[in-house]
Amino acid sequence: MADFFDLLNIQSLSVIDAPGGNPFINGDIDLSGSDIAAIPPNLTIMGSLILRDCAKLSTLPTGLDIMDSLDLRNTPITALPSDIGVGRDMMLENTKLMTLPAGLAVEGALDLEGSLITSLPTNLYVDGYLNLRDTLITELPEDWSVEGPILLDTSRIRSPLTWRRVPLNALSPDDHIMQDYVLDTSVVDRFFWHQGQPENYVELFAIWVSGEIRVFAGRHVSSSGGFEHHNVSEIFRQAARECVTELEAMLQTLAERRGDA
Numbered sequence: 001m002a003d004f005f006d007l008l009n010i011q012s013l014s015v016i017d018a019p020g021g022n023p024f025i026n027g028d029i030d031l032s033g034s035d036i037a038a039i040p041p042n043l044t045i046m047g048s049l050i051l052r053d054c055a056k057l058s059t060l061p062t063g064l065d066i067m068d069s070l071d072l073r074n075t076p077i078t079a080l081p082s083d084i085g086v087g088r089d090m091m092l093e094n095t096k097l098m099t100l101p102a103g104l105a106v107e108g109a110l111d112l113e114g115s116l117i118t119s120l121p122t123n124l125y126v127d128g129y130l131n132l133r134d135t136l137i138t139e140l141p142e143d144w145s146v147e148g149p150i151l152l153d154t155s156r157i158r159s160p161l162t163w164r165r166v167p168l169n170a171l172s173p174d175d176h177i178m179q180d181y182v183l184d185t186s187v188v189d190r191f192f193w194h195q196g197q198p199e200n201y202v203e204l205f206a207i208w209v210s211g212e213i214r215v216f217a218g219r220h221v222s223s224s225g226g227f228e229h230h231n232v233s234e235i236f237r238q239a240a241r242e243c244v245t246e247l248e249a250m251l252q253t254l255a256e257r258r259g260d261a
Contacts, residue, residue, distance in 0.1 A: 004031075004040055028068070039064065048088075051075060058096075060084065069108065080104075089128065092117075100124070109148065120144060129219075145210040149219045154205050160254065162246040163205035164239035171202075171233045204236070206243035213247055215240045224248075 023040060028047035037056040042063035049064075050071040051057055058076045062083055069089040077092075082101045088108035095115045102121045109128035118136045122143055129148035137152070140159040154163045204217035206224070213224040217240075222230065227240040 004036060004038065022063070032071070052091075093131075113151075140207060140209075142208065147210070149221055150207070150209070150216050152205075154203065157207075159207070160247055160250045161205055161207050162243040162250070163203060164243055165201040165203050166236050166239050168200045168202060170235050202236075204239055204243065206240070206247045208247070208251060213244055213251075215243060 022042040022044065024044045024046075026046045028050065029045055030048075030050040031054060032050050032052040034054055035056050036051070036054050038059075039051075039057075039061050041061035043061070044065045044067075046067045048068040048071065049066050050069075052071045052073045052075070054075050056076075057072075058078060060077065060081055062081045064081060064083075065085040067087040069091065070084075070086045071089075071091040072095055073091050073093045074095070076096050078096045079099065080097070080101055084101070086106065086108075089111070090106050090108070091111050092115055093111050093113045097112070097115045097117050099119065100117070100121045103123045104121050105125040107127050109130070110126045111129075111131040112135055113131045113133045115135055117132075119139065120137065120141050122141060124141060124144040124146075126144075126146045126148065130146045130150045132150070132152040134153070138156055138158045140157060140161070154161060202218055204215060206213055206215045208214075215222045215224065215227060217227075217236070220227075220230070222240070224244045227237050
């Protein structure tokens with residue numbers, strides 16, 4: 001079994017004892033693919049911690065403070081410590097995670113695609129994008145906040161959600177959505193849904209998040225009426241209007257039922 005500090009020596013990373021004797025590391029730590037099985041507690045890392053493909057790592061210690069990003073992709077991690085601190089992205093795809101700490105605040109993206117996550121915590125905050133694709137999540141919280149795009153499987157979600165699919169061939173060439181599709185092929189794989197040849201579709205949906213109705217389409221995020229002011233085709237605007245109107249009715253019905261109860 002590899003020792004954490006031995007691996008740091010191989011990478012020529014120095015360890016400084018901060019006040020209280022806690023280890024302090026000034027730089028990125030990349031242990032991806034190693035057989036590391038444990039990380040020491042009360043560790044401060046001034047860069048990123050990359051543990052991708054570490055097949056023997058199933059837990060993280062308490063007191064872990066990471067100034068940049070945390071990459072746990074393809075590890076058997078089952079839970080995160082409640083006091084974990086991460087300054088940017090949390091890449092948790094294809095992990096064994098089933099829950100996240102209550103009140104988790106992510107200052108960058110939170111990617112949970114392919115994980116075993118079954119629910120999102122209360123008071124979740126994500127400053128970047130949130131990826132819930134290919135997870136077991138069916139309910140969305142009411143008290144959450146996400147500032148970037150949300151990627152999810154619309155057919156799985158039982159919470160109030162409305163969606164439409166707009167054929168790409170119905171969009172004008174100068175449409176912002178079409179420009180994303182044509183100019184950035186990486187966006188196609190992550191942010192667009194495909195029905196197969198010869199037609200492709202962009203999916204848009206409306207949900208309640210950050211205390212309001214928002215419409216999501218690819219990497220575009222808008223308030224309920226925001227797409228009226230975007231450079232998008234009328235067919236896209238109409239689809240967004242329909243989603244918002246339907247969601248407003250659903251939320252009103254839920255509010256009335258709760259009031260009756």
